[in-house]
Amino acid sequence: MPLFQRLDDGLEIRHRHEVIRIQSWGRDSLRVRAALHTISPDDHGALDHPPLADGPTVEVGVDRAEITQGRIRVVATLDRSEANPEVLLAFVDAVTGRELLREQREHFWSPGARVYLGNRAGAYELHQQFASYDDELLFGMGQRTHGRLNLKGLALDLVQRNGEVNIPFVLSNRGYGLLWNLPAVGRVEFAVNGTRWQAEQGRQIDYWITAGATPADILASYADATGHVPELPSWASGFWQSKLRYRTQAELLDVAREFARRELPLSVIVSDYFHWTAMGDYRFDPEEWPDPTAMVDELRELGVELMVSVWPTVSPLSENYADYRDRGLLVASDQGIEAHQSVRDKGMAEPMAVSFYDPTNPETREYVWDLIRRNYVSHGIGIWWLDASEPELNPSHPSNLSLFAGPGAQVVNIYPRDNARLFAEGMAADGLAPTVLFSRSAWAGSQKYGTAVWSGDIPATWESLAIQVRAGLNIALSGIPWWTTDIGGFHGGDASDPRYRELVIRWFQFGVFCPIFRLHGDREPRNSNGYAASGGPNEPWSFGDEAYEIIAGIIRLRERLRPYVHEQMELAARTGLPPMRPLFVDFPSDEAAWSIEDQFMFGPDILVAPVLAPGQTSRAVYLPAGGTWTDAWTGETLTGGQIVMVDAPLERIPVFTFEGAVLPLLPAERPEPAVSATTDEFDQALR
Numbered sequence: 001m002p003l004f005q006r007l008d009d010g011l012e013i014r015h016r017h018e019v020i021r022i023q024s025w026g027r028d029s030l031r032v033r034a035a036l037h038t039i040s041p042d043d044h045g046a047l048d049h050p051p052l053a054d055g056p057t058v059e060v061g062v063d064r065a066e067i068t069q070g071r072i073r074v075v076a077t078l079d080r081s082e083a084n085p086e087v088l089l090a091f092v093d094a095v096t097g098r099e100l101l102r103e104q105r106e107h108f109w110s111p112g113a114r115v116y117l118g119n120r121a122g123a124y125e126l127h128q129q130f131a132s133y134d135d136e137l138l139f140g141m142g143q144r145t146h147g148r149l150n151l152k153g154l155a156l157d158l159v160q161r162n163g164e165v166n167i168p169f170v171l172s173n174r175g176y177g178l179l180w181n182l183p184a185v186g187r188v189e190f191a192v193n194g195t196r197w198q199a200e201q202g203r204q205i206d207y208w209i210t211a212g213a214t215p216a217d218i219l220a221s222y223a224d225a226t227g228h229v230p231e232l233p234s235w236a237s238g239f240w241q242s243k244l245r246y247r248t249q250a251e252l253l254d255v256a257r258e259f260a261r262r263e264l265p266l267s268v269i270v271s272d273y274f275h276w277t278a279m280g281d282y283r284f285d286p287e288e289w290p291d292p293t294a295m296v297d298e299l300r301e302l303g304v305e306l307m308v309s310v311w312p313t314v315s316p317l318s319e320n321y322a323d324y325r326d327r328g329l330l331v332a333s334d335q336g337i338e339a340h341q342s343v344r345d346k347g348m349a350e351p352m353a354v355s356f357y358d359p360t361n362p363e364t365r366e367y368v369w370d371l372i373r374r375n376y377v378s379h380g381i382g383i384w385w386l387d388a389s390e391p392e393l394n395p396s397h398p399s400n401l402s403l404f405a406g407p408g409a410q411v412v413n414i415y416p417r418d419n420a421r422l423f424a425e426g427m428a429a430d431g432l433a434p435t436v437l438f439s440r441s442a443w444a445g446s447q448k449y450g451t452a453v454w455s456g457d458i459p460a461t462w463e464s465l466a467i468q469v470r471a472g473l474n475i476a477l478s479g480i481p482w483w484t485t486d487i488g489g490f491h492g493g494d495a496s497d498p499r500y501r502e503l504v505i506r507w508f509q510f511g512v513f514c515p516i517f518r519l520h521g522d523r524e525p526r527n528s529n530g531y532a533a534s535g536g537p538n539e540p541w542s543f544g545d546e547a548y549e550i551i552a553g554i555i556r557l558r559e560r561l562r563p564y565v566h567e568q569m570e571l572a573a574r575t576g577l578p579p580m581r582p583l584f585v586d587f588p589s590d591e592a593a594w595s596i597e598d599q600f601m602f603g604p605d606i607l608v609a610p611v612l613a614p615g616q617t618s619r620a621v622y623l624p625a626g627g628t629w630t631d632a633w634t635g636e637t638l639t640g641g642q643i644v645m646v647d648a649p650l651e652r653i654p655v656f657t658f659e660g661a662v663l664p665l666l667p668a669e670r671p672e673p674a675v676s677a678t679t680d681e682f683d684q685a686l687r
């Protein structure tokens with residue numbers, strides 16, 4: 001059999017026991033799969049198959065072959081002079097001829113660039129090794145807590161955790177994007193001596209690679225390959241109010257009424273966990289929430305939507321537990337009982353073991369959605385907070401899980417994606433309007449189901465705020481345009497403490513320019529654990545009069561920006577370009593823009609430079625080259641390509657608009673302050 005065989009859509013390579021299949025997979029994009037003996041048709045990855053007008057060009061020789069799809073070309077070579085010959089792949093920009101990425105052997109003799117360590121069950125520990133480049137910058141990989149934007153030099157676990165969202169897509173400044181299309185538990189190392197992807201267990205290597213002239217081109221191809229986010233619903237662009245937690249219907253309505261009394265804009269308010277009778281019942285506790293329909297109706301009259309928290313956990317005390325267990329709807333265990341977390345839920349004197357339902361099972365998705373329809377949708381509710389959807393395991397042994405889709409070690413990372421799929425498909429089948437699925441985790445392709453991600457249970461510290469900027473930019477580059485944080489952090493924070501009030505104000509100033517604008521947290525004093533928990537005050541007026549005036553002005557700023565937000569969300573749905581993004585996405589030819597980690601663009605017209613340290617009243621801001629920038633608060637116009645020192649009193653953070661863009665950052669009913677405006681004058685305009 002010849003080494004190379006042409007396919008209708010690509011090329012297949014067979015050498016010894018290994019088969020490599022390279023197929024066109026979208027504009028300027030290729031999919032590569034490699035296995036021992038045969039390529040399996042089983043597929044739990046993220047790739048849709050975009051239609052192509054033109055197929056690839058394939059050239060085959062004796063020991064060399066090329067396949068070109070648009071801008072990307074792969075060159076496959078076999079050097080028979082090596083002691084242990086192996087086919088190696090190199091990826092090239094077909095327009096410029098520049099090498100984008102190439103395989104590299106782990107060792108000159110063995111192992112090679114592709115490694116299969118068998119376990120006698122048809123599955124393998126898989127390695128894929130690529131060369132490292134000294135000048136390479138790498139971005140994406142979901143949302144992480146390492147506090148870095150550039151990932152070069154890091155080793156990252158490929159597993160879902162609270163605050164760690166594993167989306168194995170990386171964007172390189174060399175002009176390519178790569179998706180590791182395996183939802184297996186594993187690891188990636190972006191080392192100086194090589195890049196290595198590793199899956200703890202899998203049947204075959206599977207990755208997708210695309211080339212682009214700009215980061216925006218790469219993100220567009222990635223969205224085509226994994227699915228486009230829907231357009232953001234109109235209600236979702238405003239302010240979301242949440243805390244841990246409103247314990248009763250009356251308490252929640254009192255907060256919404258206070259927003260109305262103060263004429264403070266509010267779009268969404270949240271009923272957090274433990275509003276239910278038991279985990280897995282998926283219905284309101286009638287003692288605390290006696291008339292959900294009336295509650296939803298009153299909120300709608302106030303222009304507010306209700307979001308409810310839905311955990312994928314099932315209590316043994318649930319009225320539905322026997323159904324879940326006997327119909328095989330729970331996640332199973334390779335070893336031990338079907339219980340993977342402990343919680344003190346309703347009816348429990350102490351924390352007890354609970355189970356997770358299995359959203360990779362179509363029957364589970366139908367069963368759970370039927371409960372959601374009967375107990376929530378029937379009251380007019382259509383916004384879902386998909387908390388703990390990593391799933392949040394304790395102890396954290398994801399490889400011990402056994403799902404309908406396969407062994408946990410091979411497929412567990414798709415859990416949050418298929419949990420969102422449950423709700424998206426249920427709503428679509430019932431003819432309901434698209435919504436926001438507010439999830440603590442995601443995987444590649446989650447965006448097509450309307451998943452919004454927040455950054456998990458983060459601490460209420462300045463260090464955490466700085467980390468959120470990088471985390472938000474990297475997840476935006478991983479295909480998730482809808483993202484936010486808990487403004488003020490989740491764990492802790494005393495609303496009466498002046499030091500914390502400063503942090504909350506600065507976090508609000510960052511949050512107003514995030515795709516989703518939401519306040520949440522478990523504030524001091526914390527009064528209990530388990531189902532009785534309800535943190536301290538966490539409303540805009542909870543932080544004192546001075547802070548409230550600033551925060552209220554920020555909320556009203558968001559209201560004025562909502563048309564602009566929706567313009568960017570429509571663009572994200574159409575092109576895959578996230579509204580919140582690093583400077584280099586808009587200014588790729590500006591080398592300095594690639595190194596800026598603490599500023600970002602919000603759409604093409606707004607540059608945001610958050611204040612990330614206590615007591616800071618000015619900061620350096622880099623204005624990218626390629627045009628002029630106008631200080632949004634003073635009106636001063638500056639030329640790009642320089643660093644400037646900008647005042648940042650407590651009332652504002654540095655914000656610049658690009659090339660004369662006119663945006664409603666200041667209240668329309670107030671005259672814009674002159675270039676020489678003082679802090680007091682700005683404060684009056686903001687109010």
